Amino acid sequence: MLGGDVQVHNVDQLWLVLYQQLRQISVDNRIEVRHSALRTLFTALEAHGNVLESSSWYQVVNELLLPVLENVQHYSSSSSTIDRDEPVEKALGNASQKDPQKMLIHHSRNTQAKQWYTTWETALQGVSRMLSVFFATFAQLDNAEEAWDCFLSHVQLAAVEGSESVAGAAVGGVVEVLERHVGAGAFPPVFWDRFWETVDRIATSACATQGFSQKTLKLL
Numbered sequence: 001m002l003g004g005d006v007q008v009h010n011v012d013q014l015w016l017v018l019y020q021q022l023r024q025i026s027v028d029n030r031i032e033v034r035h036s037a038l039r040t041l042f043t044a045l046e047a048h049g050n051v052l053e054s055s056s057w058y059q060v061v062n063e064l065l066l067p068v069l070e071n072v073q074h075y076s077s078s079s080s081t082i083d084r085d086e087p088v089e090k091a092l093g094n095a096s097q098k099d100p101q102k103m104l105i106h107h108s109r110n111t112q113a114k115q116w117y118t119t120w121e122t123a124l125q126g127v128s129r130m131l132s133v134f135f136a137t138f139a140q141l142d143n144a145e146e147a148w149d150c151f152l153s154h155v156q157l158a159a160v161e162g163s164e165s166v167a168g169a170a171v172g173g174v175v176e177v178l179e180r181h182v183g184a185g186a187f188p189p190v191f192w193d194r195f196w197e198t199v200d201r202i203a204t205s206a207c208a209t210q211g212f213s214q215k216t217l218k219l220l
Helices: 011-025 031-051 054-082 112-133 135-139 144-161 164-184 189-209 214-219
Strands: 088-091 102-105
Touching: 011 031, 011 054, 031 054, 031 112, 054 112, 054 135, 054 144, 112 135, 112 144, 112 164, 135 144, 135 164, 144 164, 144 189, 164 189
Parallel strands: none
Antiparallel strands: 088 102
8 A cells, every 4th residue: 555545566567656656846946845856856867767567567658657748737727827927116324215216127047937847848859758768668759749749739838938048948858759769770750750759849939939949940
């Protein structure tokens, strides 16, 4: 028994239960907690993922890694709509003055939106790393093509709607997967086609909005 109500019958199930617990707290309101959860999740998975059975890897991809991206993206987008980082007006000099001078202060370094963007960046880097390290296993999954499409959709969304650092993490992550495996001859052609379709959509958005940094565009 684990936690009083979860029965664990083998080692794979034990790891999956632990991974799921980390996934759940990866969207904690406290940035330190969710970042620790993500770092622990990705470190543990990279260290022990090679002992998981293929059936367990199906769960890792579809019930763990992709949901992590979905959940973190949701919270990041939600926080950006309510946290506008409005400037605060502050009086200068003696507060008793009849008409004191005022200045606007932007508290831009520690807003909820910026904190969630940092978490989004961490999640993208971690998931990309897991797909890169365990790509051979990932490519053999029954729904590998569907899962790859889902991953690319998250890359596109992050590149188009995320901050500059989030966009860089998204594009840099998928490029890491390609650089590591395309030349090895085991990269499915359909994956390559879907990647270029995603690049085309990202580039189209970049041309329309002119919102991407040169650094991000160079990665494409």
